[in-house]
Each structure stands twice: as structure tokens, then as C-alpha cells.
Amino acid sequence: MTLAPAPPDTPAHEATRTAPRRQTIALVGNPNAGKTTLFNALTGLRAKTANFPGTTIELRVGALRLAGESVRLIDMPGLYSLSAASSEERAALDGLLGLAPEHPAPTALILLLDSTNLERNLFLASQVLELGLPTVIALNMVDLAQRLGLRIKVAELSRELGCPVVPVVAKTGRGVDELRAELERVIARRPDAPHQPAAERARQLDTQSQHQRYDWAERVVGRCVVHPDRQIHGRSEAIDRVLTHPVVGVVAFLALMLGVFYLIFSLASIPMDLIDGVFGWLGDVAAGLIPAGPLQSLIVDGMIAGVGGVVIFLPQICILFFLIALLEDTGYLARAAFVMDRLMRRVGLPGKAFVPMLSAHACAVPAIMATKVIDDRRDRLVTILVLPLMTCSARLPVYAMVTGLLFPTQPLLGAAAFTGAYSLGILAAISMALIFKRTILPGQARPLVLELPSYKMPSLKTAFFVMLDRGIIFLKKAGTVILALSIVLWWLANFPEMQPGDVPAGTAAQVAALEAQAAALETAGQAEQAALAADQAADLISQQQLAHSFLGRLGHLIEPAVLPMGFDWQLGVGVLASFAAREVVVSTLSILYGLGEEGAEGAALVDQMRAATRPDGSLVFTLPVCFSLLVFYVLAMQCFATTAIAAREAGGWRWALLQLGYMTVLAYGAATLTYQGLTWLGAA
Amino acid sequence: MFTMGNRWAPIVPIPPPDCNPFLMSSATLESPGLVPLAGLGKRARGTIRLLEMAGDELNRLAGFGICMGRTVELIKRGDPLILRVYGTRIGLSARLAQCIHVEPADGASPDAAEPR
Numbered sequence: 095m096t097l098a099p100a101p102p103d104t105p106a107h108e109a110t111r112t113a114p115r116r117q118t119i120a121l122v123g124n125p126n127a128g129k130t131t132l133f134n135a136l137t138g139l140r141a142k143t144a145n146f147p148g149t150t151i152e153l154r155v156g157a158l159r160l161a162g163e164s165v166r167l168i169d170m171p172g173l174y175s176l177s178a179a180s181s182e183e184r185a186a187l188d189g190l191l192g193l194a195p196e197h198p199a200p201t202a203l204i205l206l207l208d209s210t211n212l213e214r215n216l217f218l219a220s221q222v223l224e225l226g227l228p229t230v231i232a233l234n235m236v237d238l239a240q241r242l243g244l245r246i247k248v249a250e251l252s253r254e255l256g257c258p259v260v261p262v263v264a265k266t267g268r269g270v271d272e273l274r275a276e277l278e279r280v281i282a283r284r285p286d287a288p289h290q291p292a293a294e295r296a297r298q299l300d301t302q303s304q305h306q307r308y309d310w311a312e313r314v315v316g317r318c319v320v321h322p323d324r325q326i327h328g329r330s331e332a333i334d335r336v337l338t339h340p341v342v343g344v345v346a347f348l349a350l351m352l353g354v355f356y357l358i359f360s361l362a363s364i365p366m367d368l369i370d371g372v373f374g375w376l377g378d379v380a381a382g383l384i385p386a387g388p389l390q391s392l393i394v395d396g397m398i399a400g401v402g403g404v405v406i407f408l409p410q411i412c413i414l415f416f417l418i419a420l421l422e423d424t425g426y427l428a429r430a431a432f433v434m435d436r437l438m439r440r441v442g443l444p445g446k447a448f449v450p451m452l453s454a455h456a457c458a459v460p461a462i463m464a465t466k467v468i469d470d471r472r473d474r475l476v477t478i479l480v481l482p483l484m485t486c487s488a489r490l491p492v493y494a495m496v497t498g499l500l501f502p503t504q505p506l507l508g509a510a511a512f513t514g515a516y517s518l519g520i521l522a523a524i525s526m527a528l529i530f531k532r533t534i535l536p537g538q539a540r541p542l543v544l545e546l547p548s549y550k551m552p553s554l555k556t557a558f559f560v561m562l563d564r565g566i567i568f569l570k571k572a573g574t575v576i577l578a579l580s581i582v583l584w585w586l587a588n589f590p591e592m593q594p595g596d597v598p599a600g601t602a603a604q605v606a607a608l609e610a611q612a613a614a615l616e617t618a619g620q621a622e623q624a625a626l627a628a629d630q631a632a633d634l635i636s637q638q639q640l641a642h643s644f645l646g647r648l649g650h651l652i653e654p655a656v657l658p659m660g661f662d663w664q665l666g667v668g669v670l671a672s673f674a675a676r677e678v679v680v681s682t683l684s685i686l687y688g689l690g691e692e693g694a695e696g697a698a699l700v701d702q703m704r705a706a707t708r709p710d711g712s713l714v715f716t717l718p719v720c721f722s723l724l725v726f727y728v729l730a731m732q733c734f735a736t737t738a739i740a741a742r743e744a745g746g747w748r749w750a751l752l753q754l755g756y757m758t759v760l761a762y763g764a765a766t767l768t769y770q771g772l773t774w775l776g777a778a
Numbered sequence: 779m780f781t782m783g784n785r786w787a788p789i790v791p792i793p794p795p796d797c798n799p800f801l802m803s804s805a806t807l808e809s810p811g812l813v814p815l816a817g818l819g820k821r822a823r824g825t826i827r828l829l830e831m832a833g834d835e836l837n838r839l840a841g842f843g844i845c846m847g848r849t850v851e852l853i854k855r856g857d858p859l860i861l862r863v864y865g866t867r868i869g870l871s872a873r874l875a876q877c878i879h880v881e882p883a884d885g886a887s888p889d890a891a892e893p894r
Contacts, residue, residue, distance in 0.1 A: 178837040178838040210865065211864060213864040214842070214843045214864045304836070305845050305846040305847045307840075308840075308843070308847065308848060309847070330867075331867070334860075338854065338860065340856060428869070432869040435858055435869075435871065439871075541871035541874045542858050542874075543838060543844070543869070544868070545842065545867070545868055546868065546869055
């Protein structure tokens with residue numbers, strides 16, 4: 095096999111070089127070869143994460159200073175082989191490696207090789223070197239190779255591969271300066287004629303048969319590496335005897351995930367309270383600065399409260415990502431996928447879908463972002479589609495409200511209803527996965543092939559960066575959509591403004607009586623009770639305002655549609671309002687039942703709701719209605735943050751809208767069935 | 779696509795994604811001594827001589843070092859099973875392992891081979 099020689103060293107080119115375009119270096123290598131660590135060591139904190147245009151392939155882009163010039167460094171997804179890429183990966187690779195005519199080729203490549211596993215890494219190297227791009231090889235983990243007794247002849251290897259080879263230890267930063275120096279040399283001798291398009295070379299990729307590449311790799315290793323007499327199999331194998339056991343491994347995994355969830359819920363409560371406090375304070379400050387009126391209401395009730403209601407989930411998302419990144423860095427997640435694969439395949443999904451499925455019980459947003467690890471696009475899409483059926487933490491206030499309504503004095507039955515709701519979500523997800531796998535995304539789960547890398551100490555720094563990246567994506571994607579939706583919902587709930595003439599006579603009299611009572615109490619010196627009466631009057635007015643608003647009218651408009659589920663127009667309004675975030679239904683109902691926004695905090699709401707009657711005098715929240723409401727909120731896709739993220743990760747709004755559509759239909763159908771069924775049973 | 783220098787080389791068909799039982803039996807009959815990978819004894823080594831799968835899967839496995847002519851060691855049986863390939867351990871679903879045929883290394887007993 096012939097490998098491309100490095101471009102000739104022609105200093106003359108340097109003088110004539112005009113580089114209006116920023117130079118780009120791409121970092122290529124096997125997964126688990128330490129790519130991310132090397133990337134961080136080279137670029138520091140200045141990395142951004144973005145999808146390659148038109149794909150869901152995620153790239154990290156950072157800046158690297160070389161010879162006084164700022165160069166873009168692109169961290170490509172970890173690859174075992176260029177020819178094994180999916181069509182989507184193919185598009186990204188072609189763009190990045192200069193194989194597509196519309197994208198310029200990178201100035202140079204850093205090819206990262208794991209020195210403890212050179213034969214397999216050289217397989218990818220044989221394909222990458224054929225691209226003919228200026229390449230510097232970073233030979234990572236030379237310290238570990240030494241400990242394993244491997245002696246690598248670096249000069250010999252450089253000669254064999256036809257490009258500079260720099261031994262590095264990315265974790266400690268050893269050799270990184272030498273790597274920079276080598277890159278500077280390669281960039282300096284960049285010929286100023288555009289790089290020979292690598293396209294025809296790319297066509298050769300598949301002409302060399304794979305076993306010939308390995309034959310070559312073995313020959314190179316035979317010449318350049320002295321192996322120890324005896325091979326050492328580290329501790330990893332002993333640990334794996336336990337962690338990949340079909341029974342013990344599953345139990346260990348579930349125990350670990352239980353610990354992760356405990357940490358999420360216990361650690362997140364502190365920053366969540368803090369965020370709640372900060373947004374409350376921001377609202378107060380804004381209310382103090384802006385004179386009362388529509389603008390104040392828009393900013394305080396619309397924007398600040400709306401965004402605050404979603405940002406409050408940021409701590410959970412961050413902690414979940416931090417912990418998953420730590421677990422991934424240890425190498426454990428590969429074992430989790432390994433032990434869960436057999437169970438998950440019965441549902442038609444790969445083992446790698448299990449960690450996202452569990453994460454969705456905290457929040458669907460990080461869970462959907464975590465589906466990136468799933469190799470097969472169809473498997474990944476099915477997983478994304480069913481993830482929001484799992485009970486996330488935003489549903490808990492709704493579950494608590496409904497179980498409070500149903501079983502105020504029977505905690506055991508309440509717990510059973512809670513468990514039932516969780517189980518219904520899981521069951522629905524499994525069923526829908528099976529249905530999707532048999533209809534629009536047919537096929538069995540792609541059979542498992544995955545590397546079980548050696549266990550290692552995780553890097554807190556790497557995990558921190560992952561967390562930061564994900565948190566920013568969540569804020570950008572979800573935050574903007576939620577802000578827009580919050581403003582729309584605020585407008586719907588506050589306009590048209592109620593004029594004095596719009597208030598029904600009965601309510602007006604009630605308000606007037608309360609206000610008179612407040613005034614009387616005030617003069618009698620009973621300030622506390624006076625404030626109480628005034629609050630009641632204000633709550634009555636906001637109740638009327640909401641009923642009068644577009645949102646209230648929409649509620650009346652859709653009442654015939656929600657009637658089969660046993661909902662009245664107030665519940666209809668609650669359902670509409672909770673499209674921004676599910677838990678909003680609780681505060682909306684609180685306003686609609688005349689308790690003001692504060693009413694949602696206490697038991698007062700549940701009492702009030704239990705006493706609520708329809709115009710004909712019958713109770714609103716009968717047992718069938720409560721169960722129907724519970725079923726609806728288990729299954730409905732009422733979270734715009736999730737929709738925004740699903741569109742990003744699935745690669746288009748098409749899938750996100752399909753998800754919104756099927757979940758709404760499912761929730762509507764199941765809630766109707768529940769209500770009608772229970773009513774029929776009750777009547778029978 | 780293959781040079782003929784290797785005596786095992788010309789037999790990589792492009793069958794449907796799953797093992798074709800007909801192809802498997804005929805190929806095994808043609809090359810006696812071959813054992814499906816999952817049939818290797820524990821800790822036994824074997825050299826891959828035949829992969830019955832579509833090009834996509836061949837490409838994917840090759841990236842992991844599971845490729846014609848490579849020697850692998852079966853570390854853990856079961857589904858999925860664990861192989862050692864070039865010093866790394868690879869988890870592999872039994873469904874794929876069924877479609878990979880190896881020539882057991884010296885000392886490994888081929889008695890686990892499927893009955894004729």
C-alpha cells in the first residue's frame with residue numbers, strides 16, 4: 095500500500111501565501127483514543143458545539159493559536175473507519191475533509207492514534223492518510239504503552255506513515271507543545287495553490303479491501319513496535335466479569351442509576367430554589383421599575399415568569415449531564431449498553447437507548463440530547479419519539495394535584511395512582527416503540543458491536559465542559575422558543591382587557607362587597623383581615639379577566655372537543671396554557687378557581703377544585719374526570735422545550751411535529767377512553 | 779474487490795442482513811474446520827475466515843478489527859458475547875457472531891462445531 099507523502103517543504107510558498115480565509119485543522123481519531131482530552135488541551139475553554147449544517151452530527155469547534163495566527167480546530171466525531179459512516183456522517187465527513195466540492199479542505203489534520211492499540215488505530219489511519227491532506231500524527235497514551243511494556247520506535251513509524259509523529263499524553267499535556275510546533279511547521283509550508291481535491295482519493299477508500307489494510311497495519315506494527323514477552327490484561331477484565339454479568343451486571347447498573355437519580359433530585363433542589371428566588375426577585379424589581387400596566391404585566395407575568403418556569407429545570411439537566419459524562423468517561427456506559435442490550439432488543443431498541451430512557455424520568459430534554467450515542471438513525475429516531483412519554487419531573491406537580499383530589503386521606507391509594515401513572519408512561523413508550531419499529535421506521539434494532547474500553551478515572555474537567563455545552567444548548571434552543579411562547583400565552587391570557595361593563599353583575603356585586611368590607615376593616619384597625627378581603631376581591635377580578643380573555647374564549651371554543659374526556663372549559667384553558675410547561679396547569683387552574691396565583695401552593699386549590707361545580711350543580715372533579723386528567727398528562731406532549739430539542743436532535747421539525755401529533759392523539763384517545771369507561775362502569 | 783492470493787479470499791458473499799442458513803451451511807461444507815464464532819470454546823482463539831453479512835455491517839465490523847484474517851479470542855460467551863481483538867475487548871451481539879466463521883487456532887478443539 096502506498097501512502098501519500100507529505101507535501102514538499104517549499105519556503106517560497108510562504109512569502110506568496112495570502113490567507114484571507116481562516117485556517118482550519120481537523121482532529122480525527124478512534125473513539126476512546128483521548129480525542130476530547132487532546133482537544134481541550136489544545137484549545138482550552140474556547141470551544142463551541144454546533145451541528146454540521148444539515149445534519150445532526152455534532153462538532154466541537156475551538157480556536158488554536160499557531161505562530162501568532164488563530165486557527166480553527168474542529169473536533170470530529172470519534173470514528174473507527176471512514177467507510178463505516180452512515181449517510182449523515184458521510185455528509186459531515188465529506189464536508190470536513192474537503193471531499194465535497196462546496197466545502198474547502200482543511201489546512202491540516204491531526205490524526206490521533208492510541209499507542210496501546212496501534213493495529214486497529216492504523217486501520218483508520220490507512221484511510222485518513224490516503225486523503226492526501228497534510229497530517230500530523232499524535233501518538234496518545236505513550237505513558238500507558240510504556241507501562242504495558244510496549245516500545246514504539248517513533249522515527250521508524252514516522253517513516254512508515256510518511257508524516258510527522260509526535261508522542262503525547264493528552265491527559266497531562268505532555269508533548270502538546272511539540273505537537274503545536276509540528277503543526278506550525280505543517281501550516282507554514284502549506285502550498286498556496288488550493289489543495290488537490292481529495293475526491294478521487296476518496297473513491298479509492300473502498301477499493302483497498304479491509305483485510306489488506308489490516309495486513310499493512312500488522313506489518314507496520316511489526317516493524318515499529320517491540321511487544322513485551324507477556325501480555326498484561328489489566329484490572330478492567332476482572333471488573334468486567336462482574337459488571338457484564340447478565341444478572342449481577344443489570345442489578346449493579348440499576349443500583350448505580352438509582353444513585354444518579356438520588357443525586358439529581360437531592361442536589362438540584364438547592365439551585366432550583368435559588369433560581370426560583372432569583373426570578374421572583376427579578377419580577378419584583380421589574381415591577382418596581384416599570385409602572386403598573388400592560389408593559390409591566392408583559393415583562394413580569396409573561397417573560398420573567400415564563401422563562402423562569404423553564405430555567406428552573408436547568409439544574410436537573412446540568413447535574414444529569416455531568417453525571418452521565420463522568421460515567422461515560424470511566425468507560426462504564428459501554429457496559430451499561432452491553433448488559434441492557436438483550437432486554438432492550440425485545441422492544442426493538444438497542445442497549446444504548448436505555449440510559450436516555452432512564453434519564454427521561456428526570457427530564458426529556460437531556461434524555462433526547464443523550465440519544466447521540468445510538469449508532470443507527472432509525473433506532474435513534476424511535477428513541478427520541480417515545481422518550482417524552484416517560485414521567486418527567488415537570489409532571490409531578492400535576493400528579494400531586496390529581497392524587498390529592500382523588501385520595502386526600504388515603505396515602506396508599508395516592509401512591510398507587512402515582513405508580514400507575516409512571517407505569518403507564520413506560521408501557522406507552524414501549525408500545526409506541528414497537529409500533530414505530532413495525533410501521534414508519536421498520537427493522538430490528540441494529541445488532542450490537544461496541545468497544546469495552548479499559549476503565550479509567552474520569553476527568554471532572556471534561557464532564558464540566560460537557561455539562562456547560564448542554565446547558566447552553568438547552569438555554570439557547572428551549573429558552574428562545576419558550577420566551578416567544580410565553581409572550582403569546584401572556585397576550586392570550588390578558589387580552590382583550592376587561593372593561594368595567596364586562597364583569598357579570600353578580601361578580602361585580604361580590605367584588606364591591608369585599609372592597610367595602612376591606613375598607614371597613616381597615617378603619618377598624620384590623621389590617622390583616624382587611625388585606626385578606628382585598629386579596630379575595632383581586633382574585634375574583636383575575637378569575638373574571640382570564641375567563642374574559644382570548645385564552646378563556648379559546649377554552650369555551652374547544653370545550654366541545656375536550657368534553658369527551660370529561661373536561662370543562664376551565665380544564666381546556668389549563669391544557670392550552672400548559673403547552674409552555676406542564677406544571678403551568680396548576681397555577682392556571684388556581685386562577686380559574688378564583689384563588690389567585692398563590693393558591694397553587696397550598697391545599698386550598700385541591701379543596702376548591704373538589705367543591706367546584708358545573709352550571710347544572712354537579713361536581714366537576716368526579717373520579718372519572720380525575721383519572722382522565724391524570725392519563726392525559728401522562729401521555730400528552732405538553733412541553734415546548736422538548737419539542738424544540740427534538741427538532742434539533744432528530745434533524746428537522748417534521749419529527750418533532752409528528753411527536754407532538756401522535757402524543758396528543760394518544761393522550762386524547764386514552765383520556766376519552768378512561769373517562770367514558772369509568773363513567774359507564776359507574777353508571778352500570 | 780478481493781485479490782485471489784489468499785486462499786480464503788473469494789468467499790465473501792453479500793447476503794441479506796441476516797445469516798442465510800443455506801449460504802452458511804454450504805460455505806461451512808466447502809471449508810471444513812470452520813466454526814461459527816459463538817461456537818468457539820471460552821478463551822479459545824480463532825482466525826476469521828468468513829463473514830456472511832451485508833457490506834454495511836462488514837464495514838462497521840472492520841472498524842473494530844473484526845475482519846477477514848484477524849485472530850480473535852472469545853472472552854465471554856453468551857448474548858452479547860465479548861471478544862478480544864488486537865488487545866481491546868469488543869461486545870458483539872450473538873446474531874452477528876452467528877454469521878462469523880473462524881478457523882480455531884492450534885490447540886482449540888473444533889468439537890464445538892455444528893453437527894454436519
